Amino acid sequence: MRWTTAGRTPAAGGVLAAPTSPTSDPSTPGPSTPLEGPAPHxxxxxxxxxxxxxxxxxxxxxxxxQVVRLPAGARTSAEVARHLGVAPAAVARSSLLRAPGDRLVLVLASGAHDLFPPVLAAVLGVPRLHPVGEVETVRRTGSLPGCTSPVGLAEPLPTYVDVTLAVHPVLWVPAGHPRALFRTRYDELLRLAAAHPVEIG
Incomplete structure (x- = not known):
């Protein structure tokens, strides 16, 4: 059974508290090429x-x-952004990090914003954060590093979203595969993922 954040809002407790219940009702139009639509190949x-x-x-x-597919030619962040018609900073990438006590944290950062685990650890008030390796990322989330979706996870993960993403009216967020994303807004993303806004550093 997969974890969703239905009926939950961002946790008000400790920085590594498990997500609890979203309530906002956004109205951004969905993308034009849904995953569910027919594809010739x-x-x-x-x-x-x-x-x-x-x-x-x-x-x-x-x-x-909805989830949309990316063409084979869109490989780098710049190519993905160009295909989507947005600034590279509006395309999020995800990072799975480990805090002391084997607690995992999912962070969504702007594609134009470097993530420094020591700085983020200080912001979250934990001694340290370490990137989780590819094998464990796949095992725990089903996704490769950098493309873990913040929704539909197999287990609940405290999720944090880079505040610099808030300036973009449209965001594109990893959907579990290097060539799959979904469109959203910052406020909606916080609701969908029961996430906390955070300054990456």
């Missing part, structure tokens, strides 16, 4: 468990966007 993201879980969670959370 198989796409690498089609049938991927993490992508399917993301699409299912977005529907259950009444999200305004």
């Amino acid at each position: 198989a796409h690498p993201a089609d049938g991927h468990p993490a992508v399917a879980a993301t699409a299912h969670a977005l529907a259950g959370l009444d999200a305004t966007g």
